[in-house]
Structure formats: structure tokens, C-alpha cells
Amino acid sequence: MSSPSDVLVRGSGLVKHYPTREPGLRGAKGAIKAVDGVDLHLARGECLALVGESGCGKSTLASLLTHLEPPTGGSIEVNGSRWGKDRRTDRQIRRQIQIVLQDPYSALNPRMTIEQILTEPLRIHSDLVPARDHSRRVTELLEMVGLNDSHRHRYPHEFSGGQRQRICIARALAVTPRILVCDEPLSALDVSVQGQILELFRDLRERLGLSYVFISHDLAVVRSIADRVAVMYLGRIVEQGPTEEIYERPRHPYTRALLSSAPVTDPAVRETRERIVLTGEVPSPANPPSGCAFRTRCWLATDECATTVPVLEPVFQGHEAACLLLGDH
Amino acid sequence: MTMPASETPLLEIQGLSVEFRARRAAPVQAVQDLSLTARAGECVVVLGESGSGKSVTAKAVMGLLEGNARTTAGSIRLDGADLLADPAAMRAARGRDMAMVFQDSLSALNPVQRVGDQIAEMFRVHQGLSKAEARTRAIELMRQVAIPDPERRARSYPHQISGGMRQRIVIAMAIALKPRLLIADEPTTALDVTVQKGILDLFRVLTEAGAGLVFITHDIGVAAEIADHIVVMYAGSVMETGPAREVLARPHHPYTRALLASVPRIERPGARTPIPGGLPDPADRPAGCLFAPRCPLATADCTATRPELESLEPGRAAACLRITEVQHVLAQ
Incomplete structure (x- = not known):
């Protein structure tokens, strides 16, 4: 178990509701419960993956962790400081936690050169690197992500998707953060390029001692990079634990x-593994089912599942699951 | 045989x-x-x-x-x-x-026509079936591609159903004429x-x-x-x-x-x-x-x-x- 000083990020009781209104002038007020009660922690040097289907709240959680949006409830501490305490604290935290987004085509300003893109964070956090050293820092950042220094005067459109994602990573690294939150950082890239970027994440982690919150729908990618996995469903974590434990003994x-739905290349493995086909659809986060949110698609659900909300309970060292029927299967 | x-x-x-x-x-x-x-x-x-x-x-x-x-x-x-x-x-x-199923089901469907009618159109245009007959066939087809409650779904517009359902509708249209x-x-x-x-x-x-x-x-x-x-x-x-x-x-x-x-x-x-x-x-x-x-x-x-x-x-x-x-x- 990690001691409190090893915990770099801690989210407690995180809730994010987006208000909605039924159609019509006097429509009833409601809320999309995108994140609905999440506790999580990230240890120093760790890679924590968030997985789940679209709409499960993993991207919302990413924007809460990086304070792009304030939570409706709960709090996030980064290295002992609380997000949203005051502007000065926020500024200090922002340097420690940065985000890499999915689409490197829309994440870069097309009218800025690479040098301008990489210098902008240094100008905003002006006490970090003296202005006369900005140019040297850009060289360093480009080298760090495997790009050539001669690229600095070019514009984003002159680069391939993989190179653009490298630029986005370099920009995130400009303020020397300890944590990168990566929201589907490979999904927009070509298959043969995904491997390179994954390798870059591995390399940076070793060289800079970075910690990651890695959001992905690709379960194969997650298994290859994460130390720990948190599985989300309808705004909550339903299971979390060490990666191999989750993949080998999901509870x-x-x-x-x-x-069981993830495609498998090896025919021998494919023929022997558990095959579960989920029926029905993910319920709307505006109107989640009572009790266990998964019960409407669960083949094991009982009457009790409709009335009692399951909480995460330990099943093995560091492995927790939120299911009322844990003892039965 | x-x-x-x-x-x-x-x-x-x-x-x-x-x-x-x-x-x-x-x-x-x-x-x-x-x-x-x-x-x-x-x-x-x-x-x-x-x-x-x-x-x-x-x-x-x-x-x-x-x-x-x-x-x-x-x-x-x-x-x-x-x-x-x-x-x-x-x-x-x-x-x-031969028929084609595209990647993006949202742009493959007509946004202002009910999905059931879009499938039924295949039978009306190619086989000259009556409105009622075409509708029955469309609902049969929706059942075949495992769309739950097809009678109700047939009246939905594309944006009202999930991506997976839409792709099933597109597949239904593709296989309509066998x-x-x-x-x-x-x-x-x-x-x-x-x-x-x-x-x-x-x-x-x-x-x-x-x-x-x-x-x-x-x-x-x-x-x-x-x-x-x-x-x-x-x-x-x-x-x-x-x-x-x-x-x-x-x-x-x-x-x-x-x-x-x-x-x-x-x-x-x-x-x-x-x-x-x-x-x-x-x-x-x-x-x-x-x-x-x-x-x-x-x-x-x-x-x-x-x-x-x-x-x-x-x-x-x-x-x-x-x-x-x-x-x-x-x-x-």
C-alpha cells in the first residue's frame, strides 16, 4: 500500500453534474450525472488507466483532474494542494499536472509555429525559465519528444498526426509537470504510429519520473502501459486494482x-476465453437506474441490485469491486 | 445439399x-x-x-x-x-x-426521415411494395439485426438512437434486398x-x-x-x-x-x-x-x-x- 506522502493526486467524492432542462418553457430541471461519486488516487511514478465505454465519465474526470472544469462536489488535491483554493495555488498546481488530448489536429493553433506553441506556456509561467533561455528550452523539448530542432519554425499542418501528438506532449512538458493526464492520446493516430507514441510515453516516464492518468478505450493498450486500472460505468468506478489482477481475475x-468483448488476435486464446454478450444499452446518465447502475444489463442481477447501491469493497490486495454479488461468483 | x-x-x-x-x-x-x-x-x-x-x-x-x-x-x-x-x-x-455499410452511420442515414421509413423505402423503390407491406418487412428486418422493440424503434429519427443501433439500421438497409x-x-x-x-x-x-x-x-x-x-x-x-x-x-x-x-x-x-x-x-x-x-x-x-x-x-x-x-x- 502507498503511504500518504506517495500519493500525488487524490480525488475525494468527485461529482460533476451538468444541468439540463426538459424541452419547453417550464421544463423540469434535471442533470446529466457525468461523474457521480468517484474517489481515486495516483501514486508517484504510477500509471493509472481509466477505462469504460463512451459516456462513462472518463473524459469528464480528466477535465476535473486538470481543473478545466470545477467539480459540482468533492475535491482534488495535487501534491498536497487543493485545486480551486485560490488563484496562486491553482497556478502552482497547473505546472504540476498537464493534459494531452485525443485529437492533435485540433489541439494545436494552426497559425502558430512550433516554437510559438512551445514558448507560450513558458511566457505564461514566466518565472519558470528566464526569457533568454526559452529558445534553448524549445530545443530541449523537441529533443525530448523525438523531433528535430529544425522543425521549430514550421506550422502544425506540416506535420503528420504522430508528429503533432509529439508536439502536444512537448507543450504539456514545457512547464515540467509531474503528472500527465492523457485523454485517448492514441485514438486519432495510425496503427503503426500508435506504437511509437506509446513508446515515447514509456520513455518519458523513465527519464522524467512522470506519473500518468491514462484514459483509453483500447484495453490492449491499457494492459501494456498501466500499473493500475479503474473501470468506470455511468459515472462511477465499479472496479479497480493492479492491471494484471484486473485482466486475469476481473470480479x-x-x-x-x-x-470479453475486446478483440483477440490469437485464435487459441479467442476460442477458450469467456464470451459474454451484453444486451441492452448504457442507460442515460441523466436518469441512471436505481441501485446498481449496471443491473439493467447484468445477467446476474437480483432484486436486491435494484434497491441497494453497491460500494467498492476490497477483494484482494489493492483490488476493489462494487458488486453486491461478489461472494456468489 | x-x-x-x-x-x-x-x-x-x-x-x-x-x-x-x-x-x-x-x-x-x-x-x-x-x-x-x-x-x-x-x-x-x-x-x-x-x-x-x-x-x-x-x-x-x-x-x-x-x-x-x-x-x-x-x-x-x-x-x-x-x-x-x-x-x-x-x-x-x-x-x-451488392451493398455497402459505411463507417459513419449518422451521415449514412437521412436525418429527417424515420429509420423505419428509410428501410421500408428499399422495398418500395426496388420491389414496388405497398406502404404497409414495406413497413412490415422493415420491422422484420430490424428484428433480424437484433434491434429490440423494432415497432417502436422504427418511428425514431437517427439522432434519437445510439451509434450501435444506427449501425444496425444501416446494416438492415444494406441486407434488405438480400x-x-x-x-x-x-x-x-x-x-x-x-x-x-x-x-x-x-x-x-x-x-x-x-x-x-x-x-x-x-x-x-x-x-x-x-x-x-x-x-x-x-x-x-x-x-x-x-x-x-x-x-x-x-x-x-x-x-x-x-x-x-x-x-x-x-x-x-x-x-x-x-x-x-x-x-x-x-x-x-x-x-x-x-x-x-x-x-x-x-x-x-x-x-x-x-x-x-x-x-x-x-x-x-x-x-x-x-x-x-x-x-x-x-x-x-
Whole structure:
């Protein structure tokens, strides 16, 4: 178990509701419960993956962790300081936690050169690197992500998707953060380029001692990079634990279904593994089912699942699952 | 009753080349010398990254190439009839004998028409059925593609249903007239794995019922799940073809091998070996082997000579000058 000083990020009771209104002038008020009660922690040097289907709240959680949006409830501490305490604290935290987004085509300003893109964070956090050293820092950043220094005067459109994602990573690294939150950083890239970027994340982690919150729908990628996995369903973490533990011994029915749906290349493995086909659809986060949110698609659900909300309970060292039927299967 | 192996395959593409005209520049070769055979009841997967020419191939078969694209060589035969030589045959076959499922179901459907009516339209236009008859058939079809509560769903507009449901509607429209050939271009790419699984199962049911399927994807895992045969494309050309199990278990071409070694696999955790470099610029492709700039085995010969697809053993072929050395290394 990690001692409190090893915890770099801690989110407690995180809630994010987006208000909605039914159609019509006097429509009833409601809320999309994108994140609905999440506790999580990230240890120093760790890679924590968030997985789940679209709409499960993993990207919302990423924007809460980086304070791009304030939570509706709960709090996030980064290295002992709380997000949203005051502007000065926020500024200090922002240097420690940065985000890499999915689409490197829309994440870069097309009218700025690479040098301008990489210098902008240094100008905003002006006490970090003296202005006369900005140019040297750009060289360093480009080298760090495997780009050539001669690229600095070019514009984003002159680069391939993989190179653009490298630029986005370099920009995130400009303020020397300790944590990168990566929201589907490979999804927009070509298959043969994904491997290179994954390798870059591995390399940076070793060289800079970075910690990652890695969001991905690709369960194969997650297994290859994450130390720990948190599985989300409808705004909550339903299971979390060490990666191999989750992949080898998933306990929550949803995790089992999710893992069994991932395509497998090896025919021998494919023929022997558990096959679960989920019926029905993910319910709307504006109107989640009572009790266990997964019960409407769960083949094991009982009457109790409709009335009692399951909480995460330890099943093995560091492995927790939120299911009322843990003892039964 | 089993039919004897038919002489003419369902779909036979031979030596297909497609180029895009460019303004004030040389035309871009999107597909070069592609050959492919699809039989009834079988799934051929065209596996490739973006820019490999896989979607252009699909559009060429359907006769749906954009205005600035044209086929410069080759033939596309459906049941022996050359579709490229005979535009009338192409028009007659499209929709009735062959149909296409696109990646983006939201843009493939009419946003202001109820999904049930869109399916029913197939029967009204092609078979002249009455409104009521067409509607009944549409609902039957929706049930066949496993849409729950089809009577209610039929009245939904595309934006009101989930991505997985929409893709099922698109598939329902494609199979409405019982085409013998289905072409699916990345039909599950926008979907979650749990939904993808259901759609792949549906395609499997359709091939088992006798349809020929050409399935285009960049995802090796998806290819492994559905393919009987695999055609590996890279930068507009075929690198390797063969039975799916064999290509995936014993890839011959260095590109296929590098791709399989680079992609993380859920069943095999641990670090992978990335492929260095990037895809060649379509307007400025290497003169020799297209993969040579990224290939660990490339020699001076490889950068000078474009290798032809050569048969290695029954059913398998690869385009690589150094294939004997590769096989030698593999044998060890």
C-alpha cells in the first residue's frame, strides 16, 4: 500500500453534474450525472488507466483532474494542494499536472509555429525559465519528444498526426509537470504510429519520473502501459486494482463483459476465453437506474441490485469491486 | 445439399489501379495493381492503415468513386460480369447484388426521415411494395439485426438512437434486398468494444447465411475476429494475402510482421516493438518497395525495385524481394 506522502493526486467524492432542462418553457430541471461519486488516487511514478465505454465519465474526470472544469462536489488535491483554493495555488498546481488530448489536429493553433506553441506556456509561467533561455528550452523539448530542432519554425499542418501528438506532449512538458493526464492520446493516430507514441510515453516516464492518468478505450493498450486500472460505468468506478489482477481475475460482471468483448488476435486464446454478450444499452446518465447502475444489463442481477447501491469493497490486495454479488461468483 | 466449389468467385478484382487527379500536380496513385477474390459465405478482410487505399478499393467496387478519381487499370467482376466495363451492370448490381455499410452511420442515414421509413423505402423503390407491406418487412428486418422493440424503434429519427443501433439500421438497409456481396468499410470503428462485438457477430451470421463479405479495417484484433482471408495493404499496394489464421500466426511480409509486433495485444501483455518512421507521402512514394524506408531488412535492391506479389504456397502470396531470406529466418 502507498503511504500518504506517495500519493500525488487524490480525488475525494468527485461529482460533476451538468444541468439540463426538459424541452419547453417550464421544463423540469434535471442533470446529466457525468461523474457521480468517484474517489481515486495516483501514486508517484504510477500509471493509472481509466477505462469504460463512451459516456462513462472518463473524459469528464480528466477535465476535473486538470481543473478545466470545477467539480459540482468533492475535491482534488495535487501534491498536497487543493485545486480551486485560490488563484496562486491553482497556478502552482497547473505546472504540476498537464493534459494531452485525443485529437492533435485540433489541439494545436494552426497559425502558430512550433516554437510559438512551445514558448507560450513558458511566457505564461514566466518565472519558470528566464526569457533568454526559452529558445534553448524549445530545443530541449523537441529533443525530448523525438523531433528535430529544425522543425521549430514550421506550422502544425506540416506535420503528420504522430508528429503533432509529439508536439502536444512537448507543450504539456514545457512547464515540467509531474503528472500527465492523457485523454485517448492514441485514438486519432495510425496503427503503426500508435506504437511509437506509446513508446515515447514509456520513455518519458523513465527519464522524467512522470506519473500518468491514462484514459483509453483500447484495453490492449491499457494492459501494456498501466500499473493500475479503474473501470468506470455511468459515472462511477465499479472496479479497480493492479492491471494484471484486473485482466486475469476481473470480479465485477461489467469488467468481465468488457474484457470479453475486446478483440483477440490469437485464435487459441479467442476460442477458450469467456464470451459474454451484453444486451441492452448504457442507460442515460441523466436518469441512471436505481441501485446498481449496471443491473439493467447484468445477467446476474437480483432484486436486491435494484434497491441497494453497491460500494467498492476490497477483494484482494489493492483490488476493489462494487458488486453486491461478489461472494456468489 | 452442398454446391461444388464454383468456378467463378462472387467477386474477383484483378489488377485494379485507381488514381486521383490533382491540380497542377501529378496524379496520386491511391491503389496500385490490387487483386482480390471474395467467395460466398466467406469474409475477406482488407487490413491497412489510413492512406493504404482500402476505402478507395471499396468505393471502386461499388462504383462510388469521387469525381476526381478514376480506375486506370484492372477489372472488377461480380459473378463474372465486368462492372467497370459496363456501367449499366454496375447500376443494376448496386443495392440489389451488392451493398455497402459505411463507417459513419449518422451521415449514412437521412436525418429527417424515420429509420423505419428509410428501410421500408428499399422495398418500395426496388420491389414496388405497398406502404404497409414495406413497413412490415422493415420491422422484420430490424428484428433480424437484433434491434429490440423494432415497432417502436422504427418511428425514431437517427439522432434519437445510439451509434450501435444506427449501425444496425444501416446494416438492415444494406441486407434488405438480400445482396450476395456486402462491403463494410470500418463499420465498427466508431463503436465501443461491447457494441462492436455484437455487430461483428451479426456480420458472422450474415456470412454463415451465404453472403460474401469484404470487410475493411485497420484493427488487427477485429480482423482476427472476423476474417477468413486477409489482404494486407500498405500505401496503395497489397503486401501480403492468405488465409487469416496463417497470415496472423506466420506473417511473411516484413510489414505484416512489424505491424503484428508493434500493436499491443490484450492476450499478450508487455512492451511491443514500434515501427520506426511514418507512411510515405502519397504524392511522393518510393520507387522501390513502398515499405523499404521503414523495413529492417531493406537493401539497395529494395529501394530500386518494386516487388511483385508472388505466390509462396497455395493461397498465400507476399510482395517482398527478400522473401526467401525472411522465410529462412522464420524457419530457424
